[in-house]
Amino acid sequence: MALRDAKDRILDAAEDRARLGGYNGFSFRDLADDVGVKSASVHYHFPTKGDLAAALADRYAAKARARLGDPATLTARKAIEEIVSLFRDSLMVEDRMCLCGVFGAERDMLPPEVNAVVARYFEMLLRYLETAFGPDWDGPSPASIVSRLEGALILARTLEAPEQFDSAIGDLVRSSG
Amino acid sequence: MALRDAKDRILDAAEDRARLGGYNGFSFRDLADDVGVKSASVHYHFPTKGDLAAALADRYAAKARARLGDPATLTARKAIEEIVSLFRDSLMVEDRMCLCGVFGAERDMLPPEVNAVVARYFEMLLRYLETAFGPDWDGPSPASIVSRLEGALILARTLEAPEQFDSAIGDLVRSSG
DNA sequence: ACATATCTATCTATCGATAGATTGACAAAT
DNA sequence: ATTTGTCAATCTATCGATAGATAGATATGT
Numbered sequence A, B: 001m002a003l004r005d006a007k008d009r010i011l012d013a014a015e016d017r018a019r020l021g022g023y024n025g026f027s028f029r030d031l032a033d034d035v036g037v038k039s040a041s042v043h044y045h046f047p048t049k050g051d052l053a054a055a056l057a058d059r060y061a062a063k064a065r066a067r068l069g070d071p072a073t074l075t076a077r078k079a080i081e082e083i084v085s086l087f088r089d090s091l092m093v094e095d096r097m098c099l100c101g102v103f104g105a106e107r108d109m110l111p112p113e114v115n116a117v118v119a120r121y122f123e124m125l126l127r128y129l130e131t132a133f134g135p136d137w138d139g140p141s142p143a144s145i146v147s148r149l150e151g152a153l154i155l156a157r158t159l160e161a162p163e164q165f166d167s168a169i170g171d172l173v174r175s176s177g
Numbered sequence C: 001a002c003a004t005a006t007c008t009a010t011c012t013a014t015c016g017a018t019a020g021a022t023t024g025a026c027a028a029a030t
Numbered sequence D: 001a002t003t004t005g006t007c008a009a010t011c012t013a014t015c016g017a018t019a020g021a022t023a024g025a026t027a028t029g030t
Helices: A006-021 A028-035 A039-045 A049-068 A076-092 A099-105 A112-133 A142-158 A163-176 B006-021 B028-035 B039-045 B049-068 B076-092 B099-105 B112-133 B142-158 B163-176
Strands: none
Touching: A006 A028, A006 A039, A006 A049, A006 A099, A028 A039, A049 A076, A049 A099, A049 A112, A076 A112, A076 A142, A076 A163, A099 A112, A099 A142, A099 B099, A099 B142, A112 A142, A112 B142, A142 A163, A142 B099, A142 B112, A142 B142, A142 B163, A163 B142, B006 B028, B006 B039, B006 B049, B006 B099, B028 B039, B049 B076, B049 B099, B049 B112, B076 B112, B076 B142, B076 B163, B099 B112, B099 B142, B112 B142, B142 B163
8 A cells, every 4th residue: 555545646646637637638647657656557446537537526526525514504605605615715725627517518528427427516516505595595596606606617717817706706605695 | 612611611620529528529630531631631721739729719709709799789688698698509509518618627738829719708708798787787797697607508518407507597587688 | 375456568549740742723924 | 825833722641659458477465
């Protein structure tokens, strides 16, 4: 065993590269070099690239889910703050796209097993907000919030203007705290 | 001369493929086969892939600009309707991503000359709305509208649920007509 | 001994890109 | 009217690099 599990370190490298350049933005050799092994060893852990990317999106979704917390225990305002913070950190701290946002944009050329996991990520985000909002919610829809966050990431990064993120999210934060 | 200018037919093929799979979702050979020439002929018109993608994004932006019309002659409501219709057709009619949305998501691995054109596309959209809104506008910011549209495309396509687009855009359309 | 994990070595396919020949159209020179 | 020169556009052929993937040997730990 290395410092950490090799499988995890491979996924770390893949996540970093994929969030910068998408599915074709990394190769088995890239990841092998990053981690310090040979590309055949990456294939040992993830036989195909589809396997790897699906596992990657799955771990990404699980980490997001854990960070967001249990929506049944959150007010609508707090849930919005949590999900905004998740995307804000992606932009401001990590300077990376949302992994599932990139994969979603490229979806028509991705292996179907990857798309399935990416879809589950977005369903999870929507359910999270729905649960926190409850049946009487009359504010912005979960879909509009998730869309705005995903799009704001693209916009702010493309314009190389992080403040555009706040401009895009503005009234969301205002209306929620 | 073929039925249409070869350069244009190459860009047509590239636009179609790029909107499905991103920058690495097409190759010179793909486009050559689509158009019925050899890949060397594609290189004749666009020496590098960066040249091609930059020209592609530029044409894409010009077409959008022409379709949207002059914002100085439009009410805020009408301008919102126009830009919503642009993205709605991308989803419902063309079943494709926004070209600059995909390129924006992949931006960190794209040639800089492509990113420059993509950024100009988004600046154009923001200016379009700003101009139509005028200085007294107190509705949603241009950045929030563009973000929502771009994100709604990703969300609806990923979930293979076009109705999610309306759910994400809903109150925008409602408040504007 | 066995399983896990890595290695070396290699395969086929494709990538973006280039060199150099060929074609056809059109204009200028004879 | 015919020849010559020029140019745009395409072709054939190929380059070196890299892609994802595989076979089989090797090392390590239990």
